Amino acid sequence: MRRPILLLALAVLALAPGAMAQSANTLRAPLIGDPTAWPVNPPGLISDIMIGKVLFNNVVRFSFDDGSTVVPDLAASWDVDADSRVWTFFLRDDVRWHDGTPFTAADVVFTVETIRNPEVASRWRNAFATLDTIEAVDDHTVRFTFREPFAPLLSTLAYNLAIVPAHLVSTMDLSQPSGPTAFVTNPIGTGPFRFVEQVSGSHFIVEANPAYHEGRPSIDRIEFKVMPDVNTQVAQLLTGELDITWTVEPIHFDRLSRAANIEIRDVNVPRWDWIPLNLSNPLFQDKRVRQAMAYALDRQTVVDVVLGGYGQVADGPIPPSIAWVPRDGVLQIGFDPERAVALLAEAGWARGGDGLLRNAAGDRFRFTLLADRGNPTRDQIYLVAQDAWRSIGMDVAIETTEWNTVLARYRTGDYDARLGWWVIKPDPDLYDYFHSQGGLNQILYSNARVDELLERGRAVADEAERGAIYQELQVLLADEQPSIFLYYPTEVRASNARVKGLAPIGFRDSLTWLHLASLE
Amino acid sequence: MPRYLLSRLLQAVALVVVVSIVMFALIAGAPGGPAILVQQDVTAEAAETMRRNLGLDDPVHVQYLRWASRMLRGDAGVSLSNSRPVATLLGQRFGATALLASAALGLAIVVAIPVGVLSALWRNRPFDRIATALAFMGVSVPNFWLGIMMIILFSVTLGWLPSAGTGGGDAPWDARLRHLIMPAVVLSASSLAQLTRYTRASMISVLREDFIRTARAKGVPQSAVLTRHALRNGLIPVITVIGVIMPRLFSGAAITESIFAWPGLGRLAVDAALQRDFPVIMSLTLLVSVLVIVASLVVDLLYAVVDPRIRYD
Numbered sequence: 001m002r003r004p005i006l007l008l009a010l011a012v013l014a015l016a017p018g019a020m021a022q023s024a025n026t027l028r029a030p031l032i033g034d035p036t037a038w039p040v041n042p043p044g045l046i047s048d049i050m051i052g053k054v055l056f057n058n059v060v061r062f063s064f065d066d067g068s069t070v071v072p073d074l075a076a077s078w079d080v081d082a083d084s085r086v087w088t089f090f091l092r093d094d095v096r097w098h099d100g101t102p103f104t105a106a107d108v109v110f111t112v113e114t115i116r117n118p119e120v121a122s123r124w125r126n127a128f129a130t131l132d133t134i135e136a137v138d139d140h141t142v143r144f145t146f147r148e149p150f151a152p153l154l155s156t157l158a159y160n161l162a163i164v165p166a167h168l169v170s171t172m173d174l175s176q177p178s179g180p181t182a183f184v185t186n187p188i189g190t191g192p193f194r195f196v197e198q199v200s201g202s203h204f205i206v207e208a209n210p211a212y213h214e215g216r217p218s219i220d221r222i223e224f225k226v227m228p229d230v231n232t233q234v235a236q237l238l239t240g241e242l243d244i245t246w247t248v249e250p251i252h253f254d255r256l257s258r259a260a261n262i263e264i265r266d267v268n269v270p271r272w273d274w275i276p277l278n279l280s281n282p283l284f285q286d287k288r289v290r291q292a293m294a295y296a297l298d299r300q301t302v303v304d305v306v307l308g309g310y311g312q313v314a315d316g317p318i319p320p321s322i323a324w325v326p327r328d329g330v331l332q333i334g335f336d337p338e339r340a341v342a343l344l345a346e347a348g349w350a351r352g353g354d355g356l357l358r359n360a361a362g363d364r365f366r367f368t369l370l371a372d373r374g375n376p377t378r379d380q381i382y383l384v385a386q387d388a389w390r391s392i393g394m395d396v397a398i399e400t401t402e403w404n405t406v407l408a409r410y411r412t413g414d415y416d417a418r419l420g421w422w423v424i425k426p427d428p429d430l431y432d433y434f435h436s437q438g439g440l441n442q443i444l445y446s447n448a449r450v451d452e453l454l455e456r457g458r459a460v461a462d463e464a465e466r467g468a469i470y471q472e473l474q475v476l477l478a479d480e481q482p483s484i485f486l487y488y489p490t491e492v493r494a495s496n497a498r499v500k501g502l503a504p505i506g507f508r509d510s511l512t513w514l515h516l517a518s519l520e
Numbered sequence: 521m522p523r524y525l526l527s528r529l530l531q532a533v534a535l536v537v538v539v540s541i542v543m544f545a546l547i548a549g550a551p552g553g554p555a556i557l558v559q560q561d562v563t564a565e566a567a568e569t570m571r572r573n574l575g576l577d578d579p580v581h582v583q584y585l586r587w588a589s590r591m592l593r594g595d596a597g598v599s600l601s602n603s604r605p606v607a608t609l610l611g612q613r614f615g616a617t618a619l620l621a622s623a624a625l626g627l628a629i630v631v632a633i634p635v636g637v638l639s640a641l642w643r644n645r646p647f648d649r650i651a652t653a654l655a656f657m658g659v660s661v662p663n664f665w666l667g668i669m670m671i672i673l674f675s676v677t678l679g680w681l682p683s684a685g686t687g688g689g690d691a692p693w694d695a696r697l698r699h700l701i702m703p704a705v706v707l708s709a710s711s712l713a714q715l716t717r718y719t720r721a722s723m724i725s726v727l728r729e730d731f732i733r734t735a736r737a738k739g740v741p742q743s744a745v746l747t748r749h750a751l752r753n754g755l756i757p758v759i760t761v762i763g764v765i766m767p768r769l770f771s772g773a774a775i776t777e778s779i780f781a782w783p784g785l786g787r788l789a790v791d792a793a794l795q796r797d798f799p800v801i802m803s804l805t806l807l808v809s810v811l812v813i814v815a816s817l818v819v820d821l822l823y824a825v826v827d828p829r830i831r832y833d
Contacts (some may be wrong), residue, residue, distance in 0.1 A: 033791070036602040043556045043601055080686040119573070121566035123559075177570040178558050178603040185604060200604065200612045201783030202686060225685060227781040235671045404552040404794055411558055411567070420560065439563035 025220040025519055027499065028242050030227040036202050037187030037195070038179025039162035040114050043121040049160050049245075051204055051224060053511035056162030056189035057207070059089055059108060059142075060154055064513045067267075067505025068322065068426035069155040073191065073512075074103065075142075076164060084149040086460045091140040095213045097165050098194040105136035107216075110166035112144075120174050126432055126439040128154045130458075149459035151466060152429040159425035160508075163190070192217045192515035201226055208515075217515035218501075237262065237494060243519070244495040246507040250308035251376060253492070261497045265443075266490045268321040271508035273421040274313050275369075275385060275484040279444045283367055283414055288347040290481040294333045295340035297388045303487050306380045310492050314485035316478040318428045318470060321488075324463055325428050325470045331478040337365075340392050351391070357393035366395040367416035372403040378419050385419075410442055423508075428470035429458060434477065445482040528820075532813045536806060541584065543805045547798045548580040554600045555795035573599065587802060597799035601792075606803045609788065614807075616686060617784035620777075621769040623700055624708035629762065632712050636719025636758075637751065651716060658713025662746060667706045667779035674702060684781040703780040707773050711765045718761045719754065726754040756827055763819030767812040771804075 035047035039056055042048030061073040075089040095103040112134050115122040132147045144153065165188050172180035187195050192214070193206035204224040208217040225234050225242065234252045236242035238259055248256060248264070256262050275283040277293075284290060299313045312320065315330045341351075349357040349365055357365040371382045382398055389396045401409075409415045422433060431454045432438040436446035438454075453473045460466050478485075493507055501517040503510040547747055552558060554574070557567045568653065571577055575586065590597060613687035618812035639648040664727035687699040735745050774786035785804060823830045 036604075038603070043603075045559065045561075118565075120570060121562075121569040121573070123561050123563070124565060125566065125567060175573045176598065176603050178599070178601060179600050181603045181605060184602065185608075199783060200609045201777075201787055202612070202616070202781075203688065223688075225781060226783065227684060228787070229778050229781070231668055232671070232684045232779055232781055235676055239675050239683050241682060241684070268825060289775065404555060404558060404795060404796060407560055408552040408558040410560060411562075411564065422561075439565070440561055442560065458771055495784070 007130070025218075025301045027219050027222045027244070027514075027517070027519060028225055028236075029222060029244050030233045030236070030242055031204065031224045032226075032228050034200055034226055035198075035224065036178055036184050037189075038184050039160070040111065040120060040174075041124070041162060041177065041179065042160075043178035047224075047226075049508055050511055051206070052160070052162050052189075053191075053194060053472050053508065054193040054206055054222065055187055055191045056164070056270075057095070057191055057271070058155045058161055058512075059091075059163065061158050061512050062155075062426060062505065062509045064503045064505070064516070067269075067503070067509050070158050074108070078154075080153075080461070082461075084151045085146045087144040087146075087150075087153050088137070089142045091142065091145075092213060093140050096211060097167075097190055098188045098209060099165075099168075101165065101167050102520075103163075103165075103190050104139045105142045105181050106139075107163050107166045108142045109134050109136050110170060111161075111163045113168070114164070115161075115357045116394070117174070118268065121177060124161060128162070149461070151458055151461050152425075155425045155427035155429070159427075165189075168326050190449055193222060196221075212515060214515060218518035219512065219514065222514070233449070236493075238494065239394070243499050244493065244502075248492040248494050249376060250306065250310065253308050253310075256494045262494050263497055263499075264492060265504065266310055266492045266495045267504065267506055268319070268488070269423065269491045270319050270321050270426045271421055271423045271491075272317050272319055272488055273419070273486045274314065274317075275417050275486060276410070276420050276443045277483045278413060278415055279482065280413060281367070283365060283416075286347045287480055288343040289349070290484065291333065291394065291479075292340040292343040292347070293394075294387060294481050294484050295343065296392045297385060297484065297486075298335040299486055300335060302381060302384055306377055306384070307487065307489055310490040311487045314487050316474040316485060317422075317430055317433065317486045318474045319424075322426055322428050325474065327474065328471070329475050330471075331475070333481070337388075337392055337433050337486050344392065351393040355393055356395055364395050365393065366397075368397045368399045370406055370409060370415045370418040371398050371400045372406045374403075381419055385484075413442075413444070417484075419486075428466075428473070430454060431458060434473075434482070443459075443483050447476070447480065447482075450476060450480075528817055531567050532810075532817075535813060536809050539805060539809045540588070540802065544584045544587070544798070545580065545803060547796060548583070549802055550796065553796055555797070556600060569749050587799070591802075591806075596803045599792075599797050599800050601795045601797045601800075606799050609800060610785070610803055610807065613783055613785045613788050616782060617770055617773070617786065619700065620703055620707060620773060620782055620784055621766070623704035624711065624773075625762070625766060627704055627708040628712040628715050628765070632715035633719050633755075633758070636716045637746070637754075639716070639720040640723030640754075641746075643724060648695070648720075651720075655713040655716045658709045658716075661709065663706055663775045664779055666709060666777060667702070668703050670706065671779070684779070686782060703776050703782050706779070707769060707776045711769065715758065715761060715765070719758050722753040722757045723750060726750045729753070752826060756823065759819055759822050759826065763815045766807060766815045768813050771808040 010210040012069055031050060033044050033047045037051055037052040037055055039052040047256050058073045059075045060070050063069040063071045074091055074095060076092050077090045079088045087318060091105055093362045113126060114120055115124050116128050130148050130150055131144060133145045135143050136145050168188055169183055172182055174180060192209055192212045194209045195207055196205040196207050198204045203226060207221045209221060210216050230249050233242060233245045237245050257264055278481050279285060303311045303313055315332055318325050344357060348359050352358050369382060369386060386396045406418055410418055432440040434441060434445055435451050453469055457466055457469045491506055498520040499517060503513040525546050557570055574582060599609060635651050639651045642648050671683045674681040681702055682699050685699060687695040732750055733744060735749050771786060771789060773784055774790040777784045777787040789804050
């Protein structure tokens with residue numbers, strides 16, 4: 001009986017406050033899920049990309065200051081021929097993998113060839129659809145030759161395209177979609193931090209790479225904590241157990257902005273949120289109907305209330321963070337339910353005695369909004385959209401299921417409308433999303449002029465000329481409203497004041513520059 | 521006894537096989553698909569290749585037999601979501617879950633049995649009424665709410681306890697204990713309340729029995745009546761409840777684990793189900809089935825210990 005009492009007394013002693021000291025030079029950062037270090041095809045995406053940014057390097061990367069200008073990374077410089085078909089990259093000769101093996105052009109060739117290998121089923125494969133050959137000219141020179149001019153190559157290489165070690169991965173079985181087990185359990189990169197330990201559901205730890213070619217990082221260790229609950233993340237930031245939360249939900253803005261020692265920063269990122277419509281459904285095939293749906297939705301109020309003002313109403317898919325694309329002449333669809341009703345009337349939809357829209361054949365305008373549950377922002381938008389469209393006579397039902405099912409049905413076209421978003425590279429090359437042959441054109445949009453503009457935008461090198469092409473694309477898509485563009489959300493992150501020197505850009509790319517950050 | 525044990529073990533094996541077949545069929549029939557195949561930036565062509573590479577194109581019974589034959593050879597496979605060996609994932613999570621579940625169960629037993637006994641003794645008196653009110657609260661208050669409230673009070677406001685996590689593998693024992701307190705209290709809340717009520721009800725009915733009256737009439741002291749006579753009989757149904765609660769604590773702690781970022785099996789189960797990560801779901805199902813079977817077997821055997829009228833011949 002004595003021993004349990006002694007243990008209990010010890011336990012009470014241990015509870016005395018003050019034992020939650022900050023680890024001196026360890027950055028503690030959250031991840032929403034277990035990360036997997038397989039940059040060739042990151043299986044869970046966001047957490048994988050985040051740890052990839054500190055473990056690996058790209059050929060080129062987005063700049064520290066603006067997050068969109070392309071600057072050297074593994075490549076010290078590059079050349080391109082006049083029509084943007086042949087790109088030559090001159091690689092650094094002082095880079096080593098974490099196991100000490102020198103990095104060479106063969107690693108870049110191997111990574112790109114792996115991504116292009118159809119059996120690997122990489123999500124980045126489309127990026128190289130027009131690549132003819134890639135060759136190592138010598139140990140530190142790589143040449144990409146495209147069948148057609150390919151202007152967005154730099155932003156493509158800078159966007160999440162980390163280079164993996166050929167000497168290790170080339171001998172592994174690449175048919176496992178989430179990456180070879182031998183590599184993901186012991187990832188080797190060239191990045192500023194190297195792998196230490198991963199415990200499922202708990203943490204992923206990396207430490208400073210003393211031999212990093214840009215100098216040893218100031219931060220000794222990063223402990224990525226797996227924390228799926230955003231409330232817990234905020235609580236940990238407030239108690240000093242976390243140094244940063246990468247994205248803050250609107251419901252937490254107020255609490256965090258009142259906290260001492262917490263710095264909040266909002267950043268424009270290349271992303272648009274929208275309500276994709278299944279364009280194979282005859283209801284949505286008339287442009288006027290789609291415009292009416294946009295006019296009926298008070299998107300400014302959604303931004304003000306649901307996003308707490310952190311965002312901007314979207315007029316098309318090219319976000320304002322890509323500042324070199326002019327936005328003159330883009331149709332601005334405001335909140336105008338009367339205009340919506342008039343457009344529907346033009347399209348042959350009139351309200352009956354029961355207030356519901358009917359066409360000449362007497363069919364009701366009936367569709368289902370496929371929703372997931374649990375995300376506070378999306379939960380509100382589903383209801384706002386349903387209410388707005390009901391107010392103009394549409395018979396809108398909400399079908400709620402879980403996220404995985406929403407995505408699976410979206411992919412197979414088994415839906416009418418849903419809520420979605422795209423985070424894109426900071427380049428207006430939207431070929432994948434809106435070209436009739438685009439691999440990610442899941443709304444099945446097809447427009448000859450859009451196809452032509454997307455093809456030309458890839459073929460032209462001059463930024464001003466590209467800007468004009470994509471301006472026309474934005475004008476066209478805003479008018480066409482192939483699906484309902486909602487808003488460009490602002491990314492809000494909060495960090496402890498002891499974290500210094502974080503890049504003032506979107507959190508994904510700010511991780512690329514974490515070797516320049518420090519802790520006070 | 522050995523014959524009884526053998527027959528229970530044979531039943532257990534049959535049960536595990538049936539459970540695995542039902543589970544496999546449920547996963548195969550569920551809408552959606554493995555997370556890596558359905559994400560919106562995966563092209564249809566890539567999804568098709570991955571499906572083929574994973575053998576998901578084969579008929580369900582072929583997939584099941586392939587999984588079962590690997591399992592029989594001791595190969596639980598790798599997670600579809602992250603390529604890590606399922607055995608490693610389960611091993612890493614099991615320790616955290618075992619710690620949390622035992623702490624919660626221990627807390628529930630240590631608090632609930634004395635409180636239940638005292639409530640029965642002092643029926644309808646202030647102690648019983650307070651205990652009853654608290655027990656109803658324990659059952660009714662949702663875990664996520666209790667967890668968040670405790671985090672706000674003990675971590676954010678008072679700064680006494682860490683808000684989440686386990687403290688890490690190399691943390692000193694006192695740091696790990698501090699991380700354990702809130703999740704254990706939250707996880708035990710409803711079991712504790714339930715166990716208190718069962719103990720109280722069972723003790724009330726035992727205290728009315730003739731043999732208690734006889735013992736008292738013979739002048740046996742109150743403490744001996746309670747411990748030697750009443751408690752021994754009153755605990756039999758309580759043991760059954762503990763047997764039911766135990767596997768639930770092991771597998772059903774997902775909400776508590778999410779709030780406190782506790783790397784346990786419950787969260788792994790929910791994540792694996794949402795991601796349709798069938799190698800992980802199947803192994804977890806087997807593990808939990810075995811736990812349920814073992815727990816119920818242990819409970820049955822304990823009956824024989826506490827109640828001499830029960831024999832397994």
